[in-house]
Amino acid sequence: MFFKTLESFRTGLILFILLAAASAISLALTTHFPAGTTVHDLSVRYGETRALLLVRLGVLNPYSSWWYLPLLMLFTLNLTLCTLRRLPSTLRAMSARPSPPGPDSLSRDKSVILTVQHDSGTAATSTSETLIAERYTVSSKTYGDGVHGIAARKNSWQRLGAPLTHLGLILLIIGGGITAIMGFRTHVDVSEGQEVSVPERDFVVRLERFELAMNEAGEISDYFSTLTVVEGGQPVLTKTIEVNDPLTYDGINFYQSSYGHEGRSFTSASLAVEALEDTAASPRLVRIGLGDTISLGGDDVITATDFSVDFKMDSQGNVFSASSEPRNPAIQIALLRSGTLVARTWLFLMMPEFHGADAFAPLKIHFMGFEPRYRSGIQVTHSPGTSIVFAGFLFASIGVVVALIVKHERIMILVQPKTSSTSEIVWSRSNRADWRRRSRDVPDLLTLIEGRMEGKECQKV
Amino acid sequence: MSESVEQLIVSNFGVVFWLYLGAMLMYIAYIGVRRRVFPVIGLIATTAGFTLHTIAIVGRWAALGRLPLSTMYEYSTLLAWGAVLVLLLLLRFTREPLLGAAALPAAVGLIALASLLPARREMQLVPALQSYWLKIHVSVAILAEAAFAVACGMSIAYLIKASRAGMQDSDDALSLRRLDDITYRLIAVGYPLFTIGALFAGAIWAKKAWGTFWGWDPKEVATLVVWLVYSIYLHARRLKRWQGRPAAVLSITGFALVIFTFLANYIFGGLHSYQ
Structure with missing residues (x-):
């Protein structure tokens, strides 16, 4: 029961809403209590008891509070379980051949009906051939009285878009978690000539030079730090970094993040x-x-x-x-x-x-x-989850495009005799009506089918 | 760039505003009086406005020597441009002039908003903005938000129509169901762009510039909230109860949050506070 709730789609939707609400509340909290607000500040403003309560509620750092992080984890768990539960049936539906509609199974109200001057056998063959030529996966079945059922499908891999997006998002969260737990991020203010030691590593980094670039108006347009990696007393690498262009050495990144006066x-x-x-x-x-x-x-x-x-x-x-x-x-x-x-x-x-x-x-x-x-403000980071995060970006980007832009087309057709020499093609799309045109318009494919039958006629003559 | 060219571009925006406003009124008139002349004039005015708008943006681009997408003014101007672009594409595909009445208010509103923001152009970009990621991040986000803007217009039209019709869907060209469908299509196009452009490209750029993909910066979180709202929209559609009116409300909420996130530069500060 608990497990069923945890993996259900509705729970996911509720968690989505809760996560949006929690993020909005956190945002309001960080605006109201800006970074650097201390417990002391709170007790001055609200008295000691209330200040303690507020701290317990996590108002000072909502994003790592007892209510935000678990919510995010619960959401990730639901996303994972929900995706895994659906995956087998998605894969099955993708690989199975579409099953053709039975006689009278299509609602005539919701279908486009085309009458053609051919017997139903010819019409059905032309329809199948046209669909195959248009790269549809087609399966058909012949019933009694010359009735043919045809099912066609195109881009059924579109169904993989959603699970791929979810996989990407899960990887993003996992990668972020790995960096948060196993990585570090520190800010150091360095003077020229000074060396910065790196946690967990044997090398130091020396700031050789810090420079400001000015534009014509005398405003500061950019700033640069020339850094040398010193390992075992020997300089091994020198690079001038600037904002957007960090130095990376042995998994440690050095970002130009600010500058200040000595x-x-x-x-x-x-x-x-x-x-x-x-x-x-x-x-x-x-x-x-x-x-x-x-x-x-x-x-x-x-x-x-x-x-x-x-x-x-x-x-x-x-x-x-x-x-x-x-x-x-x-x-x-x-x-x-x-x-x-x-x-x-x-x-x-x-x-x-x-x-x-x-x-x-x-x-x-x-x-x-x-x-x-001036001295240079340098951000020293180690983010072991980075490659997982990048894989997440890749999967989720492809997934979201596939899921929402690629059109998975499913068509159900019944071809049935109308009179001895004419037949009708009852055409139904199982996805929503084509939003671009009035739904009563004849789809392009039907025009193609008609064309193909005319072509046959010519060949016969 | 000479003063006169500058003057021309600024006054150009005035003309653009009046053209869009005129077009909007034409389309609205068409709701009441079904005469072909209204949408025809509307389309001409929209196209003329869009052309001038494009010239003004390209002119600013040439004058600045960089894509004009770094200040609040430039952003809202481009967002309005994007919304009109989306509308023109939509008109072309749907051949449904009534959509103009739903979408143009968004463009008119955004131009009006831009006029309230400082248009100064002699501005030194902070170093973090001096990156090609600026172009990717902001331009894709603008396209996404333009689609959301038009979707919001459609949703407002949906709610107005639904309250008038008492939820009885009409059988005319622009039925509630079709409005809902078009809104969905717009969000379905905007969402991947937003995910990739606003969130992912932003995160990758943040990694390059600030050393971390995600720093809980106010604008990042606000963007996350926008993304969550549209995620809810897309997922909730699968449930019957959430279709129609609730979906329209979600779409409007989403775009209201987009505008809030945009204006929040004035409230939050943080790393994204470029004014």
């Missing part, structure tokens, strides 16, 4: 130095690199001692970069006079008047801008 480094920064007493003089612009020392004339020199692209300070007073976006760039400048430190302070690009700007009095130093140093 959190604690830059190429060059520009500072404006002005003398507070001398308001008339225009500020002096200097370019400085991290660790560079620049003389301001006299005994004064400045050094760029530190940098953070997204300045944050932890509770111990340690500076860090909260992200790889230039949200709050800050540079630490030290002023030395005759070799002794006079002042050292952070200057903020977006808050020019923030503390420290006056620390260098009688000088005033402004952080004007910086040329960033």
Whole structure:
């Protein structure tokens, strides 16, 4: 009973609906609770008890929740069982010869009837021959009183479309499952010269160079990472990857996925130095690199001692970069006079008047801008299910076209005498009425049959 | 491209809109007054609109040096174009002018939608879009959704006709059964295209660009929901209870979700949020 329910078509339909609903709900949930929402965020918003309940309901990652994954698995199981159950009868129906209709078995209302000026034997032979010439599989039977039953079929392999599609989808899910269970996917931010070790493998990958390409308008149009695979201390392979063009080595893929600013480094920064007493003089612009020392004339020199692209300070007073976006760039400048430190302070690009700007009095130093140093965001993946997934795509693609585009034609014909010299061809298609024309129109094949009989007539003369 | 050519293409879209709207009104008039002149003018207007529409798209293509299928504006314009293409093919095969009244509102609506979206063209494609998979993924998906759009029009016509006739099927040229049949044919053509173009080609491209076939990106899931709805449509047809009205409702739901998925770029963000 349980098994019957599990493999039934109706269960499949219900699971289809449930899966659509579950996907839509998950979609709404991921919009409402975007990635990165934590249990803490929830308890702030809803209180602890409700937050716990929500977490148990899987609102934070619905696609791996206790209700989504089992539903997907149940659906896969139903799909597999349903397909397997139908397959034998599908194959039988495909290989068996079509069985001809018996006398009076065709409804005259739903058939096209053609009267021809020939005896039923000639009409039946011509009909069979025409159908065979049109690549139909034909079987016929002669009854008493000159009645002939003819069954014809074409493209019966169309029936394989649905099971092939289902097989493809099952493979897709299995392949995806294998990758989810046995593979991995990690994101690393790599600086130039840095090496990335790969889980489960003996080689490392070094980022040689990261480059941005700009278009004419100065917008970033593309970005590239030159990667070298180093195995046993020896470089074995170098490739420049970009989005849509990954490096694959020993089953591991390296995708260019993003780029960001180096959190604690830059190429060059520009500072404006002005003398507070001398308001008339225009500020002096200097370019400085991290660790560079620049003389301001006299005994004064400045050094760029530190940098953070997204300045944050932890509770111990340690500076860090909260992200790889230039949200709050800050540079630490030290002023030395005759070799002794006079002042050292952070200057903020977006808050020019923030503390420290006056620390260098009688000088005033402004952080004007910086040329960033970038690092490459690389996705490292191992997806052992990939070839199964590709097989799934192939089967399902062929299957869905065969199932829905190829037309499986089944024709039932009775040829019966009308008068002594005329007979009628009662023609019925068992699939739905031809959608293109009015159903009362004479099908093309009947025209061909008439033509063939006319041809015979000529031969006789 | 010079400003004047640009201007021409944009004003061209205005003319296209009025031609489609006029054609639609002609076909609707034909429902009330069965005079041959209405569908004849309708067909002429549709064909003229389609020709201008094609010129505008090709012009934009030439001006941009890439297929115009990367922004929301370009997408809805092409979807409208696809819907009219499907309609013209359908008119040719069925010789049933009443279908124009059912299908053209979709095209008119899509052009109107496009006019609400920014038509800017100086736009740097993000690197993920710089791939030949863009052409395969988007163009096949557009054809599929165009078929769904016309199917949706047929289903709305079905529901209107069914509520008027009290489900008593008429014996005229465009019976409920035939409408249902044409809807099915359209979905049967759209579905494989959607499966292969929107889902599979998208997944293969995602694998190349982002390292995974499926990342539960909002647009991916929304597309999956659309696919599931049409899967339900195709399977449910085998059950008597689901034929006719429920099938029409499913077909309309499917296309409503297509439009929702399209506009969802503004809601969801995610990797597909190209505006």
